[in-house]
Amino acid sequence: MSTDQRIVVTGVGATTPLGGTAAQTWDALLAGESGARPLEQDWVQEYDLPITFAASIKQDPGEVLKRVEIRRMDPTSQYAIIAAREAWADAGEPGVEPERLAVAIGTGIGGVQTLLAQYDVLKEKGPRRVYPLTVPMLMPNTASGNVSLDLGARAGAHTTVSACASGAESMGYAADMIRSGRADVVVAGGTEAAIHPLPIAGFASMQALSKRNDDPTAASRPYDTERDGFVLGEGAAVIVLESYEHAKARGARIYAELASIGMSSDAHHITAPEPEGAGASRAMLEAVTRAGLEPKDISHINAHATSTPVGDIAEYNAIRRAFGDATEDMAVTATKSMTGHLLGAAGALENVITILTVHHRLIPATINLDNQDPAIKLDVVHGEHRKLPGGDIAALNNSFGFGGHNIALVVKSV
């Protein structure tokens, strides 16, 4: 075991509100597109939902999966499988012993659509009609189990659950699996499929969602003075991780190094962030330190920035607390302005975006930033995407989750 082993990213995959692949998603981000659109499902009217839009997945899984796969897997698994297959192919299908290949796929909620659909079956048709695969479809580890089956991964299949930090945590967990010698290659990411009336009603009840029903594409507006909540999204993002030596030995294309993970918990409130950012700043500093860097080495932050009035300020306070004046030289972007908030997949998607940002040396611009909140003194990239310099660069990716979970990842150029 080598604790200073370099872990690199050799494959990326995603299915998101912006596109059916990571490449399509990246192109849409550079084009400044929004994934938010009106919900067309009947249940919006049926339940008279207060929020009538979301960032729904762009490509119907039925276009790429077999009919039986759709039938026997909850959408959380469908999305994860699509993203994992893309990442695996993108990495050149690494030749690795099944016993040295692992999976780590996080989720915030798990198979909530199956749970609620089968509860309806129980009430309407009785217990005998409840689908026999109900439990394996709704369990939170359903996506990691299905991806391990699909790839034949036998070194372990893990599921990190930390609400909206789940996807980021899984990637850090995966890197630590390689460092601790448990696996040579890990397929890691996050998935979420919670666009359903119950989660929408729940988030709406807690006043977490933007109410901008008349203008969905302008609803997710991190750092803007008119921000009023997040836009619920769905999808999955997955990466292939391996040691630098392993990647080199097989001649793999390397996107970037996943240098470190920093973690902390607030122990402050079940949903509200600690307003001074004590916990979140510790996670960020830990990530930077574990990467062998100093704050001045971080040139870019892909922020958690969900577009809630309280959350965006709390994250700013945490960044400032962690990095002080060095904050001013960090170019920040909030890609949830385009993707919406993918909950348990958000951290995974934003880490994929951070990896591509470092790889292409191009920061996608935050959209809908018309009037920056004067209390948030960050250099937010907006209007046009921004080039990052040549040479060694490093970026930070923040993710926070209900429960007080703080996860920060550092991505370095290779």
Add this chain to the structure above:
Amino acid sequence: MAQSEQEILEGLAEIVNEETGVDAKDVQPEKSFTEDLDIDSLSMMTIVVNAEEKFGVRIPDDDVKNLSTVGDAVKYIQNAQG
């Protein structure tokens, strides 16, 4: 109303295909659900419940284990429709 063996076979093949992806034309009377069609017990339960609805019969759980081939199931359904 009783249906012909052929009608039941075709209906059953449709259900099996829907649930497992097995080609409907491979669902033939002599085929074993587990050995030939690779259908696990969970899928078998779904097929049974869907067949009950489609053919208007009741197949108690205790009888399911006796339905080893497609032909067994067709005959059972036909008798139950009686």
